[in-house]
Structures are given as C-alpha cells and as structure tokens.
Amino acid sequence: MNMLETQVDPAKTKTIIEYSSGSTVISMSMIARVMHGIEDTRAYLSNKTSEAKLRLMQFFGLDITLFGGPSQPEPFDERGGIQNARRKAMHSEEILNPNQYENDDNWQAHIRWTGPQIFKQLPEINVLCAGMGTSGTMTGLGTYFGKVKPSVVRLAVCTAPGDRVPGPRSFALLGPVEFPWKEAVDVIEEVNSPDSYSLSLDLCREGVVCGPSSGFNLQGLFQMLEKRKKAGTLAELAGPDGLIHSVFLCCDLPYQYIGEYFQKLSPEKFHPIRNERLARVDLYRYDESWERSPVVLFTRFYEPPRSLTQSLLSDIVLKSQCCILDLRTSADFSTWHLPGSVNIPLRSLDSHTPKPFSEPSVLEAQWLELEELFSDRDAVSRLHSHHVLAICYNGDTARVATSVLRAKGIEADSLRGGYQALRDHHLWGDGSISSTDRAYSPVAVPVEQTN
Missing domain, CATH: 3.40.250.10 (Rhodanese-like domain)
Structure with missing residues (x-):
C-alpha cells in the first residue's frame, strides 16, 4: 500500500509489474484494483514456483510470466526477473514497477504502520524477530524500535546456505541489498527449511494458522534464545517484570505450500490415508x-x-x-x-x-x-x-x-x-423365459430385444 500510494499516477498508470514470490504481488493486485482502479497487475516470478501458488495467483487475477535461473535472483542481476520488470516499466509511462527490492517505501511502511501497531499492543517488548527477504520488514521495524525502545533486541533470520524457504533469503544474497538493514539488526540467525516447515505445521495444528516463513521466524527466535540460555545470558533479555516478551512475525499462510510440507517433512508427520487407492x-x-x-x-x-x-x-x-x-x-x-x-x-x-x-x-x-x-x-x-x-x-x-x-x-x-x-416387494417370479433372451458378450451390447 505504501509503495503504490505515492507512485501510482492516476492519469497514466494502467499496469503494475512486480517480481514477487507471491504474497506481495497478490496484495499489490488487490490494492491496485480496489484503491486505484487498476485491473492489470502482472507477476514476474521463478519457474520453480509451485503449481499451487501459480493457481492461487491466477485465482486473484494476476497475469503471470515465469523466468528461469535462480528462484531468488540477486536484485541487480540483469538476467533475472527483477531487472526485467524494472526495464519493462522504464519503457512505458503506463507501467509501474514498485520494485520492493529497491523501493524505500517498502521498509518505511513498517515504520509507519507495523512498528507502531506492535508497540501499542506490546509495549513490554524485549525481542523482535523477522525474516530477511527484501529486508524491508526488518529494516523498518528495526529502525523504528531502535528509536522508540533501543533496549529491544532486533533479531533477523536468514535461510541456511544452500537451502530455501519461500520469501526469506540467505545472508549471502543480502549483500547487494541497499536498504539500511545492517543498522537495524542486532543478531542474525540462519534457519533450515525442514525446521521451518515442521514448526509451521506444529503452529497450525495448535490453531495458529501460518506458513513456512512464519515457522522460519519462530525457529530463528528459538535458536537465539537457546544459545543465550546455554551461554548464561538469557536473563539479560528480560524486562523489569522478569519476563522476556518476544514478537515474531507470522507473515504467510500454509495453503499454497501444502505440497512442499510433504516434500520437506518425513511421512511420520502425517497420518496415512486409508483406502488411498480409491x-x-x-x-x-x-x-x-x-x-x-x-x-x-x-x-x-x-x-x-x-x-x-x-x-x-x-x-x-x-x-x-x-x-x-x-x-x-x-x-x-x-x-x-x-x-x-x-x-x-x-x-x-x-x-x-x-x-x-x-x-x-x-x-x-x-x-x-x-x-x-x-x-x-x-x-x-x-x-x-x-x-x-x-x-x-x-x-x-x-x-x-x-x-x-x-x-x-x-x-x-x-x-x-x-x-x-x-x-x-414380492415381484420376483418364475415365469418362462423367451428363447430369444440370452447372455451377451460385454464387447457388443445389443439394445433391440424381441419378446
């Protein structure tokens, strides 16, 4: 919303194009349609996107273009979909590419809205945890809490090297990102995908319906707290009441990733389907x-x-x-x-x-x-x-x-x-059977009968 609010030109903008793994561009399409009257939103994304997510995006009316190569291209890689979307917008005044990877309105939205909402609901907050994708969420929240409550420990979570969770990136891929995220982060944890999906599944079964990126964030928080506990420094995080008030972001839903849960997790996590052959x-x-x-x-x-x-x-x-x-x-x-x-x-x-x-x-x-x-x-x-x-x-x-x-x-x-x-019904009889009535081969089924 923040990115479109200042960039859409009511007299010119007719199309929105964004490279996104799904959630961001779906939100953009709804906001563009409802608040700006723009019907044409186009999603650029990896050809490795799951069919369930592709169908979800089609369901929300998105025009999809797939790109090969890494599923999470570097923001400034000219061969990737991110820069393809940027170039498309440069050639037409009617096309807007918000470009969440370079747009400061991305992270500033969390200073404007998300941070104040969290602080209002939990002023006792001691630890803040968010995943690092574009780094916009952590940059904005970390910047906000660095000003309103500097004692808050700001934990950023990245994917483990060589692994992938939808949305977040590895620490190595954050190098080219120009947002001021380094000043907004105190601690970094790396989390693997099996732990992310497993914890998300546990949360869902306990009534907190959220996706793998949410499990990813909570796993990062657990890892940091466990390290502190082993090091004997856990109590340093506590507030005046002796409790550690922690916030992690639930930023996605599980439904478009259902197939991936079964790929990432062991069969023992799920009850077998009886009569599956049916x-x-x-x-x-x-x-x-x-x-x-x-x-x-x-x-x-x-x-x-x-x-x-x-x-x-x-x-x-x-x-x-x-x-x-x-x-x-x-x-x-x-x-x-x-x-x-x-x-x-x-x-x-x-x-x-x-x-x-x-x-x-x-x-x-x-x-x-x-x-x-x-x-x-x-x-x-x-x-x-x-x-x-x-x-x-x-x-x-x-x-x-x-x-x-x-x-x-x-x-x-x-x-x-x-x-x-x-x-x-007492309708069964032992009447005579006509000589023309007989059994027939199932290959040739006659339908004309003589009686």
Missing part, C-alpha cells in the same frame, strides 16, 4: 435421482401389464428405446431375469461379492472393469439413443455402473436394491 477410481458423480425404485419398471421401462398375475414380471413387455443391463453372472441370469434384459456378467461380481461401498477392493475392481467395458466406443454408441436401467444383486454395483454410463453421455439409471428389492 482416489484413482470411482471418479464420476452420483445423483440420488439416478437410483430408481422397482415402481420405475412399470412407469418408465415396461408397457403396462395386461393383467395382474403371479407371473407379472415375466409377462411385461420392454418399451422401445429402453434397455435393461443385467450385471449378474450368466448362471443367475439364466435362472431368472427381467424380460428383454441384456446380460453383461462382470468378472468382479457374483451373488457372494461384498457390496462395493462397504469393501474398497470390490469398488476398485468393479469400477475399473466397468470403465474399461464402457470405454468401448462401439458398445456405448449403441446405447446413446436408449434409456438404460442397470440392475445387479443388491443395487450398489448397478449404481456404480450408472455413474460410469452417465459420464459417457448415456441416460442411465439403476434399480435401487437390485433383484433383492424385487424379492422384497
């Missing part, structure tokens, strides 16, 4: 309206019976443009089946098979078989102009089949409760 199957939607009661046989799929007899279900006639797919075994189909139905026996189903929604391995096997079966274009094309009813022993496998068929563009329903429901 994440790769049963991928299509379900709808309660696709599960039909036995009444549907008489209202949607069969012509009204001529008379009510004990052999009712053996005498009814299948309507044109309707198809009944029976998924039971060939043996059970031959014993009794609905008139005009087509038998597609599944390898993964018999009368003793557990229900797919109670046994994950059954669901996996049945879904994979149904997906393969109905991926046959010829078989599916024959069903496209028909209303399909899938039926099985208890209804659940037919429900899975309906989900797959609907995903392939077929109007399909399942019979809730399957053949067991027909038995429960």
Whole structure:
C-alpha cells in the first residue's frame, strides 16, 4: 500500500509489474484494483514456483510470466526477473514497477504502520524477530524500535546456505541489498527449511494458522534464545517484570505450500490415508435421482401389464428405446431375469461379492472393469439413443455402473436394491423365459430385444 500510494499516477498508470514470490504481488493486485482502479497487475516470478501458488495467483487475477535461473535472483542481476520488470516499466509511462527490492517505501511502511501497531499492543517488548527477504520488514521495524525502545533486541533470520524457504533469503544474497538493514539488526540467525516447515505445521495444528516463513521466524527466535540460555545470558533479555516478551512475525499462510510440507517433512508427520487407492477410481458423480425404485419398471421401462398375475414380471413387455443391463453372472441370469434384459456378467461380481461401498477392493475392481467395458466406443454408441436401467444383486454395483454410463453421455439409471428389492416387494417370479433372451458378450451390447 505504501509503495503504490505515492507512485501510482492516476492519469497514466494502467499496469503494475512486480517480481514477487507471491504474497506481495497478490496484495499489490488487490490494492491496485480496489484503491486505484487498476485491473492489470502482472507477476514476474521463478519457474520453480509451485503449481499451487501459480493457481492461487491466477485465482486473484494476476497475469503471470515465469523466468528461469535462480528462484531468488540477486536484485541487480540483469538476467533475472527483477531487472526485467524494472526495464519493462522504464519503457512505458503506463507501467509501474514498485520494485520492493529497491523501493524505500517498502521498509518505511513498517515504520509507519507495523512498528507502531506492535508497540501499542506490546509495549513490554524485549525481542523482535523477522525474516530477511527484501529486508524491508526488518529494516523498518528495526529502525523504528531502535528509536522508540533501543533496549529491544532486533533479531533477523536468514535461510541456511544452500537451502530455501519461500520469501526469506540467505545472508549471502543480502549483500547487494541497499536498504539500511545492517543498522537495524542486532543478531542474525540462519534457519533450515525442514525446521521451518515442521514448526509451521506444529503452529497450525495448535490453531495458529501460518506458513513456512512464519515457522522460519519462530525457529530463528528459538535458536537465539537457546544459545543465550546455554551461554548464561538469557536473563539479560528480560524486562523489569522478569519476563522476556518476544514478537515474531507470522507473515504467510500454509495453503499454497501444502505440497512442499510433504516434500520437506518425513511421512511420520502425517497420518496415512486409508483406502488411498480409491482416489484413482470411482471418479464420476452420483445423483440420488439416478437410483430408481422397482415402481420405475412399470412407469418408465415396461408397457403396462395386461393383467395382474403371479407371473407379472415375466409377462411385461420392454418399451422401445429402453434397455435393461443385467450385471449378474450368466448362471443367475439364466435362472431368472427381467424380460428383454441384456446380460453383461462382470468378472468382479457374483451373488457372494461384498457390496462395493462397504469393501474398497470390490469398488476398485468393479469400477475399473466397468470403465474399461464402457470405454468401448462401439458398445456405448449403441446405447446413446436408449434409456438404460442397470440392475445387479443388491443395487450398489448397478449404481456404480450408472455413474460410469452417465459420464459417457448415456441416460442411465439403476434399480435401487437390485433383484433383492424385487424379492422384497414380492415381484420376483418364475415365469418362462423367451428363447430369444440370452447372455451377451460385454464387447457388443445389443439394445433391440424381441419378446
């Protein structure tokens, strides 16, 4: 906000460009849109940025350009994205590059706002801890507390050499930074990424929802306090009340870094996912309206019976443009089946098979078989102009089949409760079976039946 407040020219500025790892440029885009009416904010960033963060930036309406090379280029490296953004702005009055790496409004914002807010809430403060990225936060806060309360120990945290945490930089990369950070810092700690992610995870699980840079800051604070404790100088930090009032900055959220937590930390940090194999199957939607009661046989799929007899279900006639797919075994189909139905026996189903929604391995096997079966274009094309009813022993496998068929563009329903429901409703009959009713290969699914 501070950087845009003085630099945006209402008559000229139409585009904001900034090299940023994410949070800064997202904030810029919102402030530019809401406070300055600028819709076009462009983010320059490393090609090593996680997909989750890229999607987050797209979500907030940013125009993204990726750059190769180091993920944290030196601010004055002409080959990096920071200087590319700077050059772009130099060639057009309509483009503003706030350039957080060189803009004094960056660190002065923390003298203007962040420092006074902290001091108002905790005037007893003894230790202040912040990470070093652009160094703007620490420069501003360190400068502010150096004036209002010089006794505050100002701790800056850098990434360990050769390591990376989103946002902060290593001490070596701070060399070219021109902000007066050296005068604003008393102590420097170096923190590695596993400790940063681990402590962030612990904080989140205790209700302080924050990202790896926040865990990074707290780890730096813990390291400094531990060193003081071992050296016997910890008490020197205490205030008149004998307590050490410490402040560390929670400067990010964990959500865009979720994948990195699993990369950086050991599997023991996370509970395993039970039935994880189901994440790769049963991928299509379900709808309660696709599960039909036995009444549907008489209202949607069969012509009204001529008379009510004990052999009712053996005498009814299948309507044109309707198809009944029976998924039971060939043996059970031959014993009794609905008139005009087509038998597609599944390898993964018999009368003793557990229900797919109670046994994950059954669901996996049945879904994979149904997906393969109905991926046959010829078989599916024959069903496209028909209303399909899938039926099985208890209804659940037919429900899975309906989900797959609907995903392939077929109007399909399942019979809730399957053949067991027909038995429960006393609709099961031992009527004769037409000689034209037979079992069919799943490779070629006919839909025209003669009765």
